[in-house]
Amino acid sequence: xxxxxxxxxxxxxxxxxxxxxxxxxxxxxxxxxxxxxxxxxxxxxxxxxxxxxxxxxxxxxxxxxxxxxxxxxxxxxxxxxxxxxxxxxxxxxxxxxxxxxxxxxxxxxxxxxxxxxxxxxxxxxxxxxxxxxxxxxxxxxxxxxxxxxxxxxxxxxxxxxxxxxxxxxxxxxxxxxxxxxxxxxxxxxxxxxxxxxxxxxxxxxxxxxxxxxxxxxxx
Amino acid sequence: xxxxxxxxxxxxxxxxxxxxxxxxxxxxxxxxxxxxxxxxxxxxxxxxxxxxxxxxxxxxxxxxxxxxxxxxxxxxxxxxxxxxxxxxxxxxxxxxxxxxxxxxxxxxxxxxxxxxxxxxxxxxxxxxxxxxxxxxxxxxxxxxxxxxxxxxxxxxxxxxxxxxxxxxxxxxxxxxxxxxxxxxxxxxxxxxxxxxxxxxxxxxxxxxxxxxxxxxxxxxxxxxxxxxxxxxxxxxxxxxxxxxxxxx
Amino acid sequence: xxxxxxxxxxxxxxxxxxxxxxxxxxxxxxxxxxxxxxxxxxxxxxxxxxxxxxxxxxxxxxxxxxxxxxxxxxxxxxxxxxxxxxxxxxxxxxxxxxxxxxxxxxxxxxxxxxxxxxxxxxxxxxxxxxxxxxxxxxxxxxxxxxxxxxxxxxxxxxxxxxxxxxxxxxxxxxxxxxxxxxxxxxxxxxxxxxxxxxxxxxxx
Numbered sequence: 001x002x003x004x005x006x007x008x009x010x011x012x013x014x015x016x017x018x019x020x021x022x023x024x025x026x027x028x029x030x031x032x033x034x035x036x037x038x039x040x041x042x043x044x045x046x047x048x049x050x051x052x053x054x055x056x057x058x059x060x061x062x063x064x065x066x067x068x069x070x071x072x073x074x075x076x077x078x079x080x081x082x083x084x085x086x087x088x089x090x091x092x093x094x095x096x097x098x099x100x101x102x103x104x105x106x107x108x109x110x111x112x113x114x115x116x117x118x119x120x121x122x123x124x125x126x127x128x129x130x131x132x133x134x135x136x137x138x139x140x141x142x143x144x145x146x147x148x149x150x151x152x153x154x155x156x157x158x159x160x161x162x163x164x165x166x167x168x169x170x171x172x173x174x175x176x177x178x179x180x181x182x183x184x185x186x187x188x189x190x191x192x193x194x195x196x197x198x199x200x201x202x203x204x205x206x207x208x209x210x211x212x213x214x215x216x217x218x219x
Numbered sequence: 220x221x222x223x224x225x226x227x228x229x230x231x232x233x234x235x236x237x238x239x240x241x242x243x244x245x246x247x248x249x250x251x252x253x254x255x256x257x258x259x260x261x262x263x264x265x266x267x268x269x270x271x272x273x274x275x276x277x278x279x280x281x282x283x284x285x286x287x288x289x290x291x292x293x294x295x296x297x298x299x300x301x302x303x304x305x306x307x308x309x310x311x312x313x314x315x316x317x318x319x320x321x322x323x324x325x326x327x328x329x330x331x332x333x334x335x336x337x338x339x340x341x342x343x344x345x346x347x348x349x350x351x352x353x354x355x356x357x358x359x360x361x362x363x364x365x366x367x368x369x370x371x372x373x374x375x376x377x378x379x380x381x382x383x384x385x386x387x388x389x390x391x392x393x394x395x396x397x398x399x400x401x402x403x404x405x406x407x408x409x410x411x412x413x414x415x416x417x418x419x420x421x422x423x424x425x426x427x428x429x430x431x432x433x434x435x436x437x438x439x440x441x442x443x444x445x446x447x448x449x450x451x452x453x454x455x456x457x458x459x460x461x462x463x464x465x466x467x
Numbered sequence: 468x469x470x471x472x473x474x475x476x477x478x479x480x481x482x483x484x485x486x487x488x489x490x491x492x493x494x495x496x497x498x499x500x501x502x503x504x505x506x507x508x509x510x511x512x513x514x515x516x517x518x519x520x521x522x523x524x525x526x527x528x529x530x531x532x533x534x535x536x537x538x539x540x541x542x543x544x545x546x547x548x549x550x551x552x553x554x555x556x557x558x559x560x561x562x563x564x565x566x567x568x569x570x571x572x573x574x575x576x577x578x579x580x581x582x583x584x585x586x587x588x589x590x591x592x593x594x595x596x597x598x599x600x601x602x603x604x605x606x607x608x609x610x611x612x613x614x615x616x617x618x619x620x621x622x623x624x625x626x627x628x629x630x631x632x633x634x635x636x637x638x639x640x641x642x643x644x645x646x647x648x649x650x651x652x653x654x655x656x657x658x659x660x661x662x663x664x665x666x667x668x669x670x671x
Contacts, residue, residue: 004567008556015555015594076549077565083515085541085570145384149377153367162363163381166356167388170395177399198391209384216376219518370479453480 001086002094009098019067024106027060031114042119049118050128050179057107057132058168061139064103065147065164066157068095069214073151082218088211096144096207097137104136120183127182134195135175141206142167148213171198230307230447231456237440244440248433255430258423272336277423279329281431282322283347286354287389289319289435293361294386297379307443309375310450312382313365314442318435320358326351346400350393357385371450468492468649469514469618473523476509483509484670485522493617493647494663496640498654501670507653508548510670511622514651515545527618541570544616546624550607554596558587558606561595566613573613581612586632600627611639619643621652 013020034052035045072078081091111132115125146164150156178191259277266273293315300309330348331341342348361382368374451457468491475485483506491497499507512518514525516532516539525532532539552561562578579591585605595603604627611619619640625633637660640650644662 001568001570004564008553008564008568011560012553012555074549075553076547076551077553079517079547079549080545080551080565081568082517083540083543083545084568085537086568087537091568145380149364149381150367155367159363159367162356163360166353166360166392167384169353170388170391173395173399205387209380213377213380216373216380219373219376 001084002090005081005091005094006098006101009095010101013098013102019064020102020106023060023064023103024110026063027056027107027110028114030056030059032117035117045118046120046183047180049115049120050124050176050183052118053111053114053128054132054135054172054176057111057136058139058165058172060107061103061136062143062161062164062168063157064099065143065160068099068144068147069151070147070156073218078214079218082214088214089207092144092148092210092214093203093207096140096210099144100137100140104132104140107136108132120179124179124183127188128179130192131175131178131188131195134192134199135171138171138195138198138202139168141202141210144210145206145213148210148217151214151217171195174198230310230451231454233307234444234447234460237444241437241440241444244433244437248430248437251426251430251433255423255426258419258426263419263423264417269337272333275329275333277427279326279333280424281428282329283326283351284428285431285435286319286323286326286351289315289322290354290357290382290389291386293319294379294382297375297382301376301379301383306375306450307447309379310443310446311439312378313375314439314446315435316358316362316365317442318438320355320362322431322435323351323355323358327355344400346393346397349396349400353392353396354389357389361385468528469651470526471514471523472526474510474513474520474525475522476506476513477521478506478509482521487523487668487670489666489668491649491651491666492664493649494644495666496644496650496652496660496662496664497666497668498652498658499668499670500653505671507670508622510668511545511547511620511651511653514620515543516540517545542616543618543620544569544611544614545620545622546607546611547622550603552595552603552606555594557592557594558582558598559591561606562609562613565610569610569614571614577613578609581609582606584612584635585609586635601629601632604628605632608636608639611643617647618649619651621650623653623655625654625656625658 031052034048038044038048069078072081082088084091108129112125112129115128120128143160143164146160146167149163150160153159174191174194178188178195181188181191255277260274263274263277265271293312296308296315297312299305300307300312327348330351334343334348335341361378364381365374365378368377448457470490472488473485474487476483483504487510489497499510501507509518513520514532516525516536519533527535527539527542551565553564556564559575559578559582562582563573563575566573566578582588582591585608587602587605587609590598590602595606598606608624625636628636633656637658640652641660641662644650644660
């Protein structure tokens, strides 16, 4: 059942590949806009890079949250999932995981290339990729709560950003902090452990909270 | 004599009880506010380091305390409403949010006013100010979510979930911001150098804290009454009440 | 088996119905009737446990459906206004996946057989988005053929169906009832089903 939902969502994403690419191009464009707005001075860009890439990843992941439940809500399949004998939390976990595979993983893969645009050293690129790898699943998991709460509301897209962005702040701080620490010649283990801790905590609690939100929204 | 507390958890009896309580709290709020402001601005001595500008803390500190405390209270009542399906607790949570947001804004505003003469700038990315700003975002999220949902029962429950998620996150956010702040030492000025406070200063501040409490209770009760009337407008007791009001 | 006592439903400020009592035994069909806006769909959603009644309780085998949740859902199939099919998936994928998510994994041969029976033979590999309303409805109803649940809750199952499909549907329902199944349904059309017991539940 858990595998079925992932399989289903990936299949749907494959049939609608353009959606996946839209998110990815959004990420690329936002990151590329910064040098145009603050000037091409390499030293400054290098210090800005982790923050810029992370904020862009945050926004890209958030923009695609709307798709997590709303399509299923509109065609009635979400209703059927709520009536499934299996646990709804598990199902939400599957959907969040599928969301991460479709939006998070491309971002992670794209990040090193964008880092080169900002002239990041190789080991900083590595840290950036690892921090995104640990951090983006948290974004999908927390985002699932916001997406479930705003299901079927007017202006749901803007609302979801209001709800979810403040909750993303710790991930942002430690994700970009890890890269900065590495560039400053400091250790980044603590940042990574904390990102890992956030991931574990959100793996346990977010599906449960999102499942409760879905029940509330579908009533 | 045992008091039947559950009696007051029904909106109708709470409505009449709170009606009697509001004037008491308004009175207490006015008295403590005048006393606190008088002590704060006329009795308390001038600070030898910060001059007269420090007096803003008589508003700033109580506002900052209330802003954080009210969020927890709001989440508590929202959670009770979600768990036990009690309408009144959810209404209470909805009523607390605007007051909490107001205090958060006040804390930020007075913080900026205090920062200008102290730091020479309206805003510094200090850990406490930043956390307070994020708290304001959380309040705004809660209120806009409830405002976007038409069905009051769904609004209550959805609000409760986001409030509880927020409450779990506040310590994490606060801790992250602290960490982030120590990493970027250069930009910040420490607020922690609280000089030994004169007794009159402390008294003035405590009285102002009580005043904020009384004010919050009065305003929140008033707002709950409005929400009750709005939601229960189709019930018999509200119709009765309307008749009585009309007869008067 | 399925029982409701003193059910009431409130939508916004309006009370849709109150003091509704019924009980449904194996082999029984209950038709929920009432004018538009009388709360038929709300009633069915309550019976599925999607929403809670304002008052009263719904029980399945003597236990409240709230407390059963998973066990109840394993014995129940709901079909609402929305078809519950994905436009981008093919007909057979839709049926396989929706059954799997409902806790019953079927293979493609079983799925094709059910689709054949619903008159969708030869269209198995088309994406659902190219089908007509009535055909989508048939895809959704094909789930009833493969699911092995006891209780069916159907909201306007005959809407958008043509004459032959309505006949087919009636025979499917009759067969289900004969085997000791239960059906709760709403419909505006007159139904022509022979069953051990047919009860009417009139709302407002």
